[in-house]
Amino acid sequence: MINLIKEKNPMPEQAPDIRNKNFLEVAEGYTEEMAVNEAMRCLKCRKKPCMAGCPVMVKIPDFIAKVAEGEFEEAYQIISETSSLPAICGRVCPQETQCEGKCVRGVKGEPVGIGRLERFVADWHAANYGDEEIKPVEGNGHKVAVIGAGPAGLACAGDLVNKGYEVTVFESLHKTGGVLVYGIPEFRLPKKIVAEEVAKLEAKGVKFVTDAIVGRAITVDELMEEEGFESVFIGTGAGLPAFMKIPGENLLGVCSANEYLTRINLMKAYLPEYDTPIQHAKKIAVVGGGNVAMDAARCAMRMGAEKVYIIYRRSAEEIPARAEEIHHAVEEGIDFRYLTNPVAVKGDESGHVCGIECVKMELGEPDASGRRRPVEIKGSNFVLDVDCVIMAIGTKLNTLILDTTKDLAANSKGGIGTGDDAATNRPGIFAGGDAVTGAATVIKAMGAGKVAAAGIDDYLSK
Numbered sequence: 195m196i197n198l199i200k201e202k203n204p205m206p207e208q209a210p211d212i213r214n215k216n217f218l219e220v221a222e223g224y225t226e227e228m229a230v231n232e233a234m235r236c237l238k239c240r241k242k243p244c245m246a247g248c249p250v251m252v253k254i255p256d257f258i259a260k261v262a263e264g265e266f267e268e269a270y271q272i273i274s275e276t277s278s279l280p281a282i283c284g285r286v287c288p289q290e291t292q293c294e295g296k297c298v299r300g301v302k303g304e305p306v307g308i309g310r311l312e313r314f315v316a317d318w319h320a321a322n323y324g325d326e327e328i329k330p331v332e333g334n335g336h337k338v339a340v341i342g343a344g345p346a347g348l349a350c351a352g353d354l355v356n357k358g359y360e361v362t363v364f365e366s367l368h369k370t371g372g373v374l375v376y377g378i379p380e381f382r383l384p385k386k387i388v389a390e391e392v393a394k395l396e397a398k399g400v401k402f403v404t405d406a407i408v409g410r411a412i413t414v415d416e417l418m419e420e421e422g423f424e425s426v427f428i429g430t431g432a433g434l435p436a437f438m439k440i441p442g443e444n445l446l447g448v449c450s451a452n453e454y455l456t457r458i459n460l461m462k463a464y465l466p467e468y469d470t471p472i473q474h475a476k477k478i479a480v481v482g483g484g485n486v487a488m489d490a491a492r493c494a495m496r497m498g499a500e501k502v503y504i505i506y507r508r509s510a511e512e513i514p515a516r517a518e519e520i521h522h523a524v525e526e527g528i529d530f531r532y533l534t535n536p537v538a539v540k541g542d543e544s545g546h547v548c549g550i551e552c553v554k555m556e557l558g559e560p561d562a563s564g565r566r567r568p569v570e571i572k573g574s575n576f577v578l579d580v581d582c583v584i585m586a587i588g589t590k591l592n593t594l595i596l597d598t599t600k601d602l603a604a605n606s607k608g609g610i611g612t613g614d615d616a617a618t619n620r621p622g623i624f625a626g627g628d629a630v631t632g633a634a635t636v637i638k639a640m641g642a643g644k645v646a647a648a649g650i651d652d653y654l655s656k
Contacts, residue, residue: 197234200303205310210525214495217380217464220522221285221313226264229314233261235306239298244308247296249641250276250283250349254293254308261311270319273312278352279345279640281320281387284313286378287637288516320390328397334358336654339423341408341595344372345636346429346627348395349643350650355398357651362423364406369460372431374636376460377452379489381496385459409594414602418622425622425650428610429643432628434590438481442539443585447473447547451482451490451586458493475582477501479550481536482586483508488519490584491528502528503578507535507555507568533557535568537575539583549577589633599623607632616646617653624649 206222207213213220224232236258244254253272260269273280289295289309297305336359340347343365351361369375371388396402408414408430417423435450437443454472457463463470478499480491483506494502504523506513509532513520524530533555540549554574557566591609596602603619605611609632610618610625617624626642628634 196237197231199235200299202235202304202307202310203228203232205307210522210527213381214492214526217496219384220381223317224310224314226266226318229261229266229311229318230264232307233258233311235299236262237298243296243298244293244306247292247294249292249637250644252277252293252312257315258306258308258311261315266315266318267323269311269315270323273315276644277640278349279391279636280312281316282345282374282383282391283637283640284309284311284316285383285387286374288635290517292637320387324390328394330397330399331355331358333360333399336360336425337362337423338650338654339364339417339421339426340429341414341426342366342372342429342431342627342629343370343392343402343404344429344431344627344639345374346431346629346639346643346646347372347427348391349640350427350429350626350647351400351643352395352398353644353647354650355395355400357647359651359654360399362401362403364408364412365402365404366407366430367460368404370402370404376456377486377489379455379459379493380464381492382489407594409598414595414599414623424654425624427616427643427646427650428595428618428623428625428629429627429639429646430592430595430629431639432589432591432609432633434592435585436588436590437585438536438587440536440538442541442547445539445541445547446545447475447581448539448583448585449473451480451486451584452589454490454584455486455493458497464493464497472497473582474498475580477503477578477580478582478584479503479505479536479578479580480584480586481505482588483513483515484586484588485515485519487586488515488523490586492523492526494582494584495526495528499582501580503580504528504530505534505536505550505552505578506530506532508565509533509557512557512565531578533568535570536583540577547581547583548579550580550583551575551577589628591629591632595629605630614645615649615652616642617649622653624653 257272294305461470462468463472555568558569603611627639
């Protein structure tokens with residue numbers, strides 16, 4: 195039986211005027227009845243176009259069919275065949291441009307809520323089978339090092355430990371999870387979920403070493419030549435913040451979104467029992483239009499700001515953030531200033547931010563990305579009254595490992611050079627995720643980690 199309703203089953207959510215003052219999860223999740231009803235909207239397409247949009251090739255129609263039958267644990271097992279982090283992917287993946295973007299139901303209405311169903315299945319499994327004992331996997335005698343405990347590293351480690359490899363993950367921060375813990379706010383991804391996924395890997399035998407900066411404390415070459423690792427996967431992400439290089443960026447009250455979100459998410463600045471230093475500004479400008487900008491702006495509102503602006507140089511049609519995140523930000527009272535570009539940060543006598551000077555923009559001809567290039571409207575300058583500016587205009591690649599690993603080649607973007615199997619020019623060394631491509635999505639990083647795990651298995655098997 196197919197449900198012919200054109201719209202998705204609505205996701206239960208906290209009310210905007212309540213949630214913008216707390217860090218509890220905004221989306222509350224489907225009930226069993228909602229999940230079954232949504233799963234019945236699937237048309238069971240023979241060619242399964244939705245799968246082509248999934249970087250880890252989840253068997254989407256198969257797991258949805260099980261949800262429609264009320265067989266939720268069977269659905270979870272199907273997802274888990276290819277995805278090691280379903281509770282996370284169901285929450286933060288950009289499904290609208292991936293699996294749901296290719297859903298046939300989306301031609302005449304809304305696509306099936308694939309992400310919502312994945313989240314439901316993962317949460318149902320955790321609630322009903324989460325306390326089941328996980329036994330260590332029998333070893334095959336090979337040692338592999340994974341650098342970085344973010345999405346790419348966790349996915350790679352999960353696939354390798356399932357094949358019997360002795361895996362040690364080296365993480366530079368004091369907690370595992372990478373961008374999942376320092377970047378994405380609690381109200382989008384509860385940190386308990388990340389901790390549970392890491393605990394599952396530990397139960398299978400993965401070892402985690404935190405506060406370990408590879409390239410400083412130890413090099414990739416030393417891991418292989420002195421510590422006995424036969425292969426290394428580099429999944430360190432792209433964590434260096436970018437700035438605009440405009441006048442006033444060195445004033446007190448200007449920071450990167452990376453720093454702001456890390457203080458809140460990883461260092462718990464939103465909890466009174468944590469004495470984490472952070473700016474408690476009243477009027478905040480967030481520069482940028484991606485998901486990180488949305489996260490920073492929504493966090494700022496929850497931290498007590500009276501006014502929060504999003505400043506974006508293109509129009510609403512070009513903004514790259516997920517539609518859901520923009521919708522939530524608007525509901526929560528964020529003021530979007532489209533076709534606006536900062537040209538200077540203004541300071542007072544004490545060297546603190548007191549405003550941001552902007553100029554109006556209009557869209558010209560398309561640039562290399564295919565989007566229309568924003569062009570400055572001369573004489574349209576104006577100043578917004580703010581006491582804090584958060585730069586969320588992207589991140590750059592950290593070259594520490596490239597600089598400290600003998601003869602490791604870079605690619606044209608300045609990341610680590612790899613082939614289709616994630617192998618670098620150095621035998622036994624593999625890389626994937628943002629460390630190779632620059633900043634991308636969680637699911638693409640996971641996909642890269644899985645490709646690398648297959649490459650490592652093939653390399654060590656031979």
